[in-house]
Amino acid sequence: MTYLTETLQSFHEKEKFSSGNELLDMYLHTQANQDIKRKLSVCFVMKESENNLVKGYYTLSNNSIPLHIIPESIQKKLPQSYKSIPTILLGRLAIDAKFQGQGLGQLLLIDALKRCHEISRSIGSFAVIVDPTDQKAEFFYKKYGFVKLPDSGKMFLSMKTINQLFQ
Numbered sequence: 001m002t003y004l005t006e007t008l009q010s011f012h013e014k015e016k017f018s019s020g021n022e023l024l025d026m027y028l029h030t031q032a033n034q035d036i037k038r039k040l041s042v043c044f045v046m047k048e049s050e051n052n053l054v055k056g057y058y059t060l061s062n063n064s065i066p067l068h069i070i071p072e073s074i075q076k077k078l079p080q081s082y083k084s085i086p087t088i089l090l091g092r093l094a095i096d097a098k099f100q101g102q103g104l105g106q107l108l109l110i111d112a113l114k115r116c117h118e119i120s121r122s123i124g125s126f127a128v129i130v131d132p133t134d135q136k137a138e139f140f141y142k143k144y145g146f147v148k149l150p151d152s153g154k155m156f157l158s159m160k161t162i163n164q165l166f167q
């Protein structure tokens with residue numbers, strides 16, 4: 001599979017990245033590399049072709065969610081002996097403000113889902129979970145089929161649905 005992104009490395013000019021969301025910007029500037037070293041998450045960046053400026057990024061990590069918060073129609077089909085369900089967390093996703101509104105957010109999300117699809121072929125992962133920072137982000141994910149999970153603010157897209165996108 002080919003991807004639009006690569007793993008964050010020291011030559012990427014991450015300090016200039018500015019999406020308008022301070023938490024997501026600070027994460028890339030100060031924490032993403034530490035998290036990679038500690039094996040807490042992996043950060044993938046989309047960069048400008050002619051230099052190393054970061055146009056957008058996302059992070060992926062292992063995750064699980066309690067069985068009882070999954071939508072009932074899906075929950076019924078799962079063995080009730082599983083108290084928690086393995087998932088992948090698409091923890092953060094952001095596009096630099098200069099490039100927003102040009103379809104790159106959609107491309108970055110598809111790139112992330114493609115990696116999740118690929119991972120799910122070798123490690124059991126029932127769904128991708130996102131954690132939208134505000135209502136605008138929630139609308140963005142809702143557009144692509146993510147469903148809100150009760151009480152957590154997180155959203156859910158089943159791997160079955162994702163796999164259909166890449167077959």
Ligand SMILES: CC(C)(COP(=O)(O)OP(=O)(O)OC[C@H]1O[C@@H](n2cnc3c(N)ncnc32)[C@H](O)[C@@H]1OP(=O)(O)O)[C@@H](O)C(=O)NCCC(=O)NCCS
Nearest residue numbers: 019021093094095100101102103104105106136137139140
């Ligand atoms: C949310 C974000 C990633 C979208 O990226 P983008 O490149 O501007 O989005 P795109 O141009 O690819 O738009 C894709 C679709 O989502 C819609 N969309 C984009 N931003 C949206 C928003 N804030 N609310 C609702 N819909 C939105 C677009 O209208 C477009 O739909 P269309 O094709 O029907 O017109 C970007 O605005 C961003 O980085 N925001 C700050 C960080 C953030 O909130 N991250 C998300 C959660 S962690």
